[in-house]
Amino acid sequence: MMRRLSRPLFSYLPFLPFSPCPASSHGLQMLVLDDVRFSHGANGTPYRFSMSAAPGEVTAISGPSGSGKSTLLDLIAGFLRPSSGAIKLDGVDLLPPRPERRPLSILFQSDAVFDHLSAGANVALGLPRNTPRAERGGAVSRALADMGLAGLERQRASTLSGGQKQRVALARTLLRDKPLLLLDEPFSALDDENRARMRALIARLTAERGWTTILVSHHEDDIAALARQTYAIRDGELVPSTMAAP
Numbered sequence: 001m002m003r004r005l006s007r008p009l010f011s012y013l014p015f016l017p018f019s020p021c022p023a024s025s026h027g028l029q030m031l032v033l034d035d036v037r038f039s040h041g042a043n044g045t046p047y048r049f050s051m052s053a054a055p056g057e058v059t060a061i062s063g064p065s066g067s068g069k070s071t072l073l074d075l076i077a078g079f080l081r082p083s084s085g086a087i088k089l090d091g092v093d094l095l096p097p098r099p100e101r102r103p104l105s106i107l108f109q110s111d112a113v114f115d116h117l118s119a120g121a122n123v124a125l126g127l128p129r130n131t132p133r134a135e136r137g138g139a140v141s142r143a144l145a146d147m148g149l150a151g152l153e154r155q156r157a158s159t160l161s162g163g164q165k166q167r168v169a170l171a172r173t174l175l176r177d178k179p180l181l182l183l184d185e186p187f188s189a190l191d192d193e194n195r196a197r198m199r200a201l202i203a204r205l206t207a208e209r210g211w212t213t214i215l216v217s218h219h220e221d222d223i224a225a226l227a228r229q230t231y232a233i234r235d236g237e238l239v240p241s242t243m244a245a246p
C-alpha cells in the first residue's frame, strides 16, 4: 500500500523544503530484499542480495569499485529486473511497477543537471506536478538556500561548478519527497564544508519525513556520520558490516 497523506501533498508545500513537516510520517516503510538474484549476462557475477532497511534511518552500502553497489540500486529502482527473489516496501511488492511508478527518488552517481536550464528550473523538476504555480518559486528558492545556493535561481546550469551541480541535483531529488530515497555517491563533488552540510540535511530529512534512505558510498566518514546500519557487498552478496555509526 502506498503511503496515505491526510491531505494533498501540495498542502505541505509551505513546509517544504526542508523545514519540519508536521504530518511527515510515511508509515512503516521497511525495505526488504529477499534473495534477489541477478547477473549482468551469462559471465557476470551472480548477485544474491538480501537485506532490510528501516524507515527514518540511513542504511549504507559499501564495497570496492565494481562490487555491484549501483547494480543493487538499479534493481531496487527497477532499471534492472531480478531473475528471482522479492523486493518489498512496507510489505508491498515493488517489482511490478515501472521505475517511474515506484515510490522512490534516486540520485545517480553521475546525475546530470540540464545545462540549458537555470538552476531554479532544474530544481523545480522535483516539485510534484500539482504544486500550485504561486508556491513553486518560493519552494525552489528555499531548496536552493538549504543547499547553500541562495540567489542562484536564474543562473544557467552550464555555468555552475561540479559541486554546485551536484547540490542542484540533490535538491531536485529531495524535493520529490518519496518514501524511499536512493543515493549513489551523492557527495563525490563536494568540499568538506558542503559535504557536512548535505550530510546533516539528509540525516534530518530522513528522520523527519520517515524516509527509508539507502546511501551508496566509498567514504567511511559519510557512512560513520549518517548510517545506522551498513552492508558491504562481498562476492556478490550483502554482508552486514560494522562500519556504521553507533
Ligand SMILES: Nc1ncnc2c1ncn2[C@@H]1O[C@H](COP(=O)(O)OP(=O)(O)OP(=O)(O)O)[C@@H](O)[C@H]1O
Binding pocket: 040, 041, 044, 063, 064, 065, 066, 067, 068, 069, 070, 071, 072, 109
Ligand atoms: N550494463 C552492464 N552490462 C554488463 N556488465 C555491467 C553492466 N553494468 C555494470 N556491469 C558490471 O557489473 C559489475 C558491478 O558494477 P556496478 O556499477 O554495480 O559496481 P559499483 O560497485 O557500483 O562500482 P563503482 O563503485 O565503481 O561505481 C562491474 O563489473 C561492471 O562492469
